[in-house]
Amino acid sequence: GQNIDQPTEMTATEGAIVQINCTYQTSGFNGLFWYQQHAGEAPTFLSYNVLDGLEEKGRFSSFLSRSKGYSYLLLKELQMKDSASYLCAVRAYGGATNKLIFGTGTLLAVQP
Amino acid sequence: EAQVTQNPRYLITVTGKKLTVTCSQNMNHEYMSWYRQDPGLGLRQIYYSMNVEVTDKGDVPEGYKVSRKEKRNFPLILESPSPNQTSLYFCASSSGEGTSSYNEQFFGPGTRLTVL
Numbered sequence: 001g002q003n004i005d006q007p008t009e010m011t012a013t014e015g016a017i018v019q020i021n022c023t024y025q026t027s028g029f030n031g032l033f034w035y036q037q038h039a040g041e042a043p044t045f046l047s048y049n050v051l052d053g054l055e056e057k058g059r060f061s062s063f064l065s066r067s068k069g070y071s072y073l074l075l076k077e078l079q080m081k082d083s084a085s086y087l088c089a090v091r092a093y094g095g096a097t098n099k100l101i102f103g104t105g106t107l108l109a110v111q112p
Numbered sequence: 113e114a115q116v117t118q119n120p121r122y123l124i125t126v127t128g129k130k131l132t133v134t135c136s137q138n139m140n141h142e143y144m145s146w147y148r149q150d151p152g153l154g155l156r157q158i159y160y161s162m163n164v165e166v167t168d169k170g171d172v173p174e175g176y177k178v179s180r181k182e183k184r185n186f187p188l189i190l191e192s193p194s195p196n197q198t199s200l201y202f203c204a205s206s207s208g209e210g211t212s213s214y215n216e217q218f219f220g221p222g223t224r225l226t227v228l
């Protein structure tokens with residue numbers, strides 16, 4: 001089966017660093033995405049990993065270990081506007097399809 | 113502006129009354145997809161389309177139909193809606209350049225559907 005696990009909720013303080021973990025067990029692997037979703041809004045793309053290692057993009061970084069089926073999203077210098085749900089999604093198939101399997105999301109609350 | 117649009121944004125209807133949610137993208141994307149999002153279940157794919165006249169079932173297709181007559185449009189049809197289809201629906205599109213690349217999915221603003 002296909003399974004993606006993330007913590008349901010996390011709380012962090014403004015200005016701090018937070019790490020959101022994602023573990024996956026899928027029938028195949030062809031890339032992992034992180035999306036940010038504010039309440040009632042559409043998910044927006046944050047990062048993409050297909051090879052092992054760290055991808056850095058401003059205040060956001062994402063790490064992937066394919067052998068461990070593990071990824072994390074690192075948010076630095078947290079701001080209040082970072083309060084949102086963070087979705088981990090795996091592209092589990094090859095070929096022409098771009099099907100994504102989503103985790104249930106991690107709701108991050110940033111406190112003053 | 114590159115975007116995915118959905119209409120309507122909000123809809124309250126009654127059991128059995130056929131409805132269509134439209135989705136349109138202006139990025140010339142080949143791949144389009146419909147998801148529903150429910151608390152505790154995350155985003156689940158309903159149907160997807162890899163190009164005009166090419167559609168296939170996702171993980172939760174029961175009770176839904178789609179069509180892809182034009183590249184830019186991908187409507188979601190509920191022939192006989194039921195209360196368990198009350199959900200937040202998202203349309204998404206992406207380039208069909210293959211799965212070895214970046215190829216992020218762009219999401220529409222969502223349609224909140226309530227079936228009474």
